[in-house]
Amino acid sequence: MKKRALIVGASGIVGSNLADRLLSSGWQVAGLSRGRTPVSPAIESITADLASADSVSDALAGKSFSHVFFTAWSRQATEQENIRVNGAMVRHVMDAVGPAGSLTHAALVTGLKHYLGPFEAYATGAVPITPFREEQGRQPVDNFYYEQEDRLFEAAKRHGFSWSVHRPHTIIGYALGNAMNMGVTLAVYATLCKQTGEPFVFPGSAAQWNSLTDMTDATLLARHLEWAATSPNARNEDFNVVNGDVFRWKWMWSRLADYFGIEAAPFDGEVRPLEGRMQDAGNKWSEIAARFNLKEADVGKLASWWHTDADLGRPMEVLTDMTKSRKAGFLDYQSTPDAFFALFDRLKAERVIPQ
Numbered sequence: 001m002k003k004r005a006l007i008v009g010a011s012g013i014v015g016s017n018l019a020d021r022l023l024s025s026g027w028q029v030a031g032l033s034r035g036r037t038p039v040s041p042a043i044e045s046i047t048a049d050l051a052s053a054d055s056v057s058d059a060l061a062g063k064s065f066s067h068v069f070f071t072a073w074s075r076q077a078t079e080q081e082n083i084r085v086n087g088a089m090v091r092h093v094m095d096a097v098g099p100a101g102s103l104t105h106a107a108l109v110t111g112l113k114h115y116l117g118p119f120e121a122y123a124t125g126a127v128p129i130t131p132f133r134e135e136q137g138r139q140p141v142d143n144f145y146y147e148q149e150d151r152l153f154e155a156a157k158r159h160g161f162s163w164s165v166h167r168p169h170t171i172i173g174y175a176l177g178n179a180m181n182m183g184v185t186l187a188v189y190a191t192l193c194k195q196t197g198e199p200f201v202f203p204g205s206a207a208q209w210n211s212l213t214d215m216t217d218a219t220l221l222a223r224h225l226e227w228a229a230t231s232p233n234a235r236n237e238d239f240n241v242v243n244g245d246v247f248r249w250k251w252m253w254s255r256l257a258d259y260f261g262i263e264a265a266p267f268d269g270e271v272r273p274l275e276g277r278m279q280d281a282g283n284k285w286s287e288i289a290a291r292f293n294l295k296e297a298d299v300g301k302l303a304s305w306w307h308t309d310a311d312l313g314r315p316m317e318v319l320t321d322m323t324k325s326r327k328a329g330f331l332d333y334q335s336t337p338d339a340f341f342a343l344f345d346r347l348k349a350e351r352v353i354p355q
Contacts, residue, residue, distance in 0.1 A: 173218025
């Protein structure tokens with residue numbers, strides 16, 4: 001069977017970059033989503049309510065795939081609801097595609113909250129020593145990532161396909177309307193500062209300002225997903241996946257400011273979350289969008305203040321080990337500053353931010 005992928009969440013930051021990668025490698029690609037955001041015309045678009053077993057089953061009836069990539073999640077009010085809803089989404093897809101017998105591999109994208117705990121209990125427990133390693137395992141807290149994994153493992157055992165789990169750090173990549181997108185959020189924030197004269201203030205904690213950290217470029221993650229889907233060394237394994245370089249925000253912040261031609265404000269150690277300071281950002285952004293003829297005037301469809309606050313406000317070092325992937329054969333590297341600048345260049349080219 002020709003490599004035929006089903007990407008769950010094909011319009012998101014991970015799914016859209018993965019689709020581009022697979023298409024360029026000669027795969028056939030279908031995307032399963034709620035249909036709210038358009039996908040590439042090169043992708044077979046399949047629409048379903050992932051929370052409904054009947055909707056997913058009906059949408060996938062008669063279709064067969066060699067690979068499934070699960071890159072979607074649905075944010076809920078509590079972690080118990082996250083567990084119920086997101087675990088069910090994985091189960092519904094696996095129940096729909098597994099019985100056909102064509103599936104050889106399924107990949108699940110989660111993240112470093114595997115080690116840090118969920119948002120509502122973020123880093124409140126015994127966080128493992130950095131750099132995070134896969135061998136450190138699960139933390140003793142409720143976490144919807146664990147539920148998603150268990151549903152994946154259960155389906156793989158039942159239907160006889162291999163699996164891989166991928167844990168990126170904060171992802172840098174092009175996607176609009178994404179709930180977890182620091183790169184676009186920081187580009188919007190820097191643009192607002194430039195156009196209004198407000199200072200470009202680091203919104204996070206002293207721990208994040210001073211400690212080492214890393215990030216994950218969406219195109220590198222896409223290559224990692226394709227590698228794991230086709231390499232015998234990656235079958236039935238969990239992997240961290242980051243760019244391969246490390247930095248401190250005290251170094252990176254001024255480089256982001258330089259790109260936009262603004263000055264980075266001195267950091268005084270106080271946490272100043274964006275969500276609280278961006279209450280009037282909607283009005284300001286609509287004016288900027290009109291002035292520069294930008295493609296999106298609704299700042300809420302571009303910036304995820306809460307997610308950037310959560311990442312930059314963490315009270316501890318967050319650093320990831322890639323040894324397991326390296327030993328298994330994945331040797332790709334991506335410069336994090338270059339990933340930011342490539343994203344910003346594309347946002348300008350696509351008229352998302354001003355030239």
